[in-house]
Amino acid sequence: MTLLDLTPRVADTDRLATLPVAIIGAGPIGLVAAAHLLERGLDFVVFEAGDDIAASVRSWGHTRLFSPWRHLVDPVALRLLEEQGWQHPEPGAAPTGRELVERYLEPLARMEEIASRIRLRTEVVAVAREGMDRTRTRARAATPFAVRVRTDDGEIVDVAARAVIDASGTYRSPNPLSSSGLDLLGSDEIADHVMPALPDVLGRDRAVFAGRRTLVVGAGHSAANTLLALAELARDEPGTTAAWAIRNSQAVRVSSSADDELADRARLGSRVDRAIADGLIEVIDGFEIERGRRAAGGVELTGTRRGRLETLRADVVVRATGFRPDLGILREIRLELDDVVEAPKRLAPLIDPNVHLCGTVEPHGFRELQHPEPGFFVVGMKSYGRAPTFLLATGYEQVRSVTAWMAGDAAAAAKVELVLPATGVCSTDSARAGGCCS
Numbered sequence: 001m002t003l004l005d006l007t008p009r010v011a012d013t014d015r016l017a018t019l020p021v022a023i024i025g026a027g028p029i030g031l032v033a034a035a036h037l038l039e040r041g042l043d044f045v046v047f048e049a050g051d052d053i054a055a056s057v058r059s060w061g062h063t064r065l066f067s068p069w070r071h072l073v074d075p076v077a078l079r080l081l082e083e084q085g086w087q088h089p090e091p092g093a094a095p096t097g098r099e100l101v102e103r104y105l106e107p108l109a110r111m112e113e114i115a116s117r118i119r120l121r122t123e124v125v126a127v128a129r130e131g132m133d134r135t136r137t138r139a140r141a142a143t144p145f146a147v148r149v150r151t152d153d154g155e156i157v158d159v160a161a162r163a164v165i166d167a168s169g170t171y172r173s174p175n176p177l178s179s180s181g182l183d184l185l186g187s188d189e190i191a192d193h194v195m196p197a198l199p200d201v202l203g204r205d206r207a208v209f210a211g212r213r214t215l216v217v218g219a220g221h222s223a224a225n226t227l228l229a230l231a232e233l234a235r236d237e238p239g240t241t242a243a244w245a246i247r248n249s250q251a252v253r254v255s256s257s258a259d260d261e262l263a264d265r266a267r268l269g270s271r272v273d274r275a276i277a278d279g280l281i282e283v284i285d286g287f288e289i290e291r292g293r294r295a296a297g298g299v300e301l302t303g304t305r306r307g308r309l310e311t312l313r314a315d316v317v318v319r320a321t322g323f324r325p326d327l328g329i330l331r332e333i334r335l336e337l338d339d340v341v342e343a344p345k346r347l348a349p350l351i352d353p354n355v356h357l358c359g360t361v362e363p364h365g366f367r368e369l370q371h372p373e374p375g376f377f378v379v380g381m382k383s384y385g386r387a388p389t390f391l392l393a394t395g396y397e398q399v400r401s402v403t404a405w406m407a408g409d410a411a412a413a414a415k416v417e418l419v420l421p422a423t424g425v426c427s428t429d430s431a432r433a434g435g436c437c438s
Helices: 012-018 028-040 055-059 075-083 097-110 187-193 221-236 263-277 380-384 392-406 410-414
Strands: 021-024 044-047 123-129 145-150 156-161 163-166 213-217 241-245 281-284 287-295 298-305 308-314 316-319 376-378
Touching: 021 028, 021 145, 021 156, 028 044, 028 075, 028 097, 028 380, 028 392, 055 097, 075 097, 145 163, 163 392, 187 287, 187 298, 187 316, 213 221, 213 298, 213 308, 221 241, 221 263, 221 281, 241 308, 263 281, 287 308, 298 316, 376 380, 380 392, 392 410
Parallel strands: 021 044, 021 163, 163 376, 213 241, 213 316, 241 281
Antiparallel strands: 123 145, 145 156, 287 298, 298 308
């Protein structure tokens, strides 16, 4: 399959059937979408901006998930893999992100029917309808999508598609350090002192943190994991210190409650509590960051705390502030998004983080994910907008329903269910968003 569509121009409705479904992103949800389309007999192409599949997962691959293998493998992917002789890892063991990639996602992506349709180092820069901006309506549903991509050699081309599944996630679009939601004043000035969420403190990035003062910003589990790694590093590397800046009076998401449905997650909260009590983590609560500037080999973050102006100094800042969807590539697509969380309007009430945790989100499918643009779906973590309650198993059910709809199987598309144990299953991405995690 080549990037350029050379299909002769015939009636649009006939031509649509000859085109592939475009999948944006070769992470867990994108690859599972490919598996479902393969089983349904629908052609597809997967665009991945990274050098390899699951590029975002690889960046935090040192982090261990909370959930065990039995909750992390899609049933259709499992069936396809087992036909190739794949052995399921120990169901009760919890893998790291790296193990998830190497033992599950890479074997899935290596299947010839999927591998031949993956385009690595190919970034989707825009999605539209062929010859139509978002204002044109006539024959819109019968007009192919134009997926504009930048290839690995820098060429920009449009690829025709019958439908689009955006599974690009949110890892590459983090929330800013600023409490206002706008880019932090001075962010360019301090950029080389700011690390993304879940750096490999004890491995790849050790030299960045050893003997230095690190300020971790964010109130979720990615912040907690980084702080615990810094506390461990401090025992071995003199001069290593860690401070934790949060906007509220306490980090309610990092709970050590005995009622937590995930025991490992509860233990994470307890470990953070002990590190704070032992003086290994300094907590700076109620801090609203307004500006950053370079200062004496490090940075200064200025903001308000309990109504007073305050400045914090650090050598390194870790931005564990959660994530948001990148909607820039969808400017010419007709979207219907919730005003608050930027999720599809029908889905938003089901995932409101003020009401729901990981295990309380109801199963949902193509109906809740539909937009006014026929044939276009955002799935996975990106479908949740700014809500951090995404479940990996929920993402699998999303693409099962969406691909059934694309195949014309209305009954299967409409029947959505998610069978989870009381412990729940959380996604590989949601730890990055500061909410519940696998």
